Amino acid sequence: MTAETPKTADDERRRGGGPIRPDDDAEAAPDAGAAPDAGSAPDSDRTGRCVTNRIPVRALPLLSLLPLALLGAAFWIGRLVRPGADDWCFLPVVRDEGATGMIAKFYLQDNGRVANALLVVAYGAFGVAGHQWFALVSGVIMLGVLWALVASALGRARLTAPRGLALLVAATATAVFLLSTSNTYKVFYWPASSVSHTVSPVLACAAVIPLLRARTRRGWGLALGVALVAGVFIGTLSEETAVVVLVLLAAVLLLSLRAVPGPTRTRTRVWCGVAVAGVVIGAAILYQSPGARTRRERFGADSATMLGPRALGDALRSFADILGTVLTTWQYLGAVAVGVLLGLLVRHDGRERDGRGTEGPGTDGRGTEGPGTDGRGTEGPGTDGRGTEGPGTDGRGTEGPGTDGRRTEGPGGPWPGGPLGRRLLLPLLVGFLAFLVAGYLCTIVARPAFGTSVAFAPRVWGDFLLLYVLLMVCAGALLGRALLRRARRSGRRARGARTVTVTAAVAAALCALTCVGLAVPLIRLEQRMDVRAQRWDRQDRSLREGAARGARVLPYTPVSVSGMGEPFGGNGKRLWPGQCVARYYHLERITYSTRLP
Known part of the structure; x- marks a missing residue:
């Protein structure tokens, strides 16, 4: 089979066995005629190690103890x-009617x-x-999901990170997400709110893994099935999370038009389409339910009211206030800081990429007519006759394990030096x-x-x-x-390393x-929760003892923390959820009291 005539300097060097000029990381490309050692590391990686070898990566597990200790305390x-x-x-309801009663109540x-x-x-x-x-x-689940997400994303991009x-990264992101708001109790500790607005976006992330x-x-096939099931689940779990997921999926579909090359583009679109279908199905089930109609009637949340010019303007002002609060919360800088460490310390996976296209499965070391390709990524064993999705190529004859090393895309995902890496x-x-x-949209x-x-x-x-x-x-x-690339390209490696x-x-x-700023x-909050827990336990014992004696009406003193709703809130003006408390203790009703038992 005849190889195509090379048309670029890189093609000439590849066919002669010389190294390919790295896309972005190396300071300078070697001479075209110099034959590289097949087992040697790329020049860009050697330069990167020279620049970053002063960073004590062995201290990373110690640094991880800070956010982990903070989360453990939380x-x-x-x-x-x-x-x-x-x-x-x-x-x-759960105690008396079980799961079916709870589902019926919500639906x-x-x-x-x-x-x-x-x-x-x-x-x-x-x-x-x-x-x-x-x-x-829930905290362990959220930490585990984000940890798996970070590790999977690095693996997909063929990047390795220090132990x-x-x-x-996952622990810091989890701590910042859970503890940076002004009302951590309602965000994280209150289960009824947390499952709807805190756990739900993390579960959406789990569907990507x-x-x-x-x-x-x-x-x-498993990924598609998870996308569909998770979409339906998210659609019937939280309207706001469903909105965020749909916006993100639309953004990914738009990006796939130009930023995702090769077969990955098709798979990305299919997966996003399945996920969108799942979310739409779940949202339709929720929207058409009798419970949702009752809720809309109770709050006057019809489409004309929610989407009117005045309502949209008010929502925009509210969202501007939210942004003002978020952007002035300095603890979110911890997420930027841990991201900087991630950018400085990740490396290309040398097992999949040697930077020169040397002797990988499916080539002969030069990207030409080895087992698995025919020199052009067409009709050789390991392709499908069109250079797509066969072992030894990535579907375009570029950047599969052991192809010609142009580093555009492989089965594991895009290289940082490929199209996504450059943009x-x-x-x-x-x-x-x-x-x-x-x-x-969530504010609306x-x-x-x-x-x-x-x-x-919050x-x-x-x-x-x-x-x-x-x-x-x-x-x-x-x-x-960006900082690492600039240091690599500087004329003085010692200065760049510093x-x-x-x-x-x-x-x-x-x-x-x-972590310290979040711990204070x-x-x-722990001190206030401890006071409330002691008072709640004392009143709980009193109410249970009174109900056991046959009492039908008992006094109740509101015991709140972090603005939580309690019976007789507002100095006894608001009864809700007094009737629910009476049912919980098997009473007919409760009365307002200002003194704890």
């Missing part, structure tokens, strides 16, 4: 959680969120203990634009129920704040790669400072 504080607000109404009466009802049953079935364990269980770096790890047809800023900017659009959806207070209710911001935290990590990683080391030290210090308000 999880431990969860033992002080006691039911309040909506919990009073959920617990008797027929409250809001139509069937998946939400299932999660309420998951912790409500254990009573008060379920509330106390909720922070630990402990992925965990550091099978796609990132798919390597076989079975894995690809990383575009996906990041599109991501921030998607954040703004999704945040505004939440405003009928919350009114102007939506700007002061518990409903979590649906789009997780996206913000992840974007800040990506922005930091992009900044770290710059990189100082940058890494500053980023690590900012990560540590962020957490300690204060």
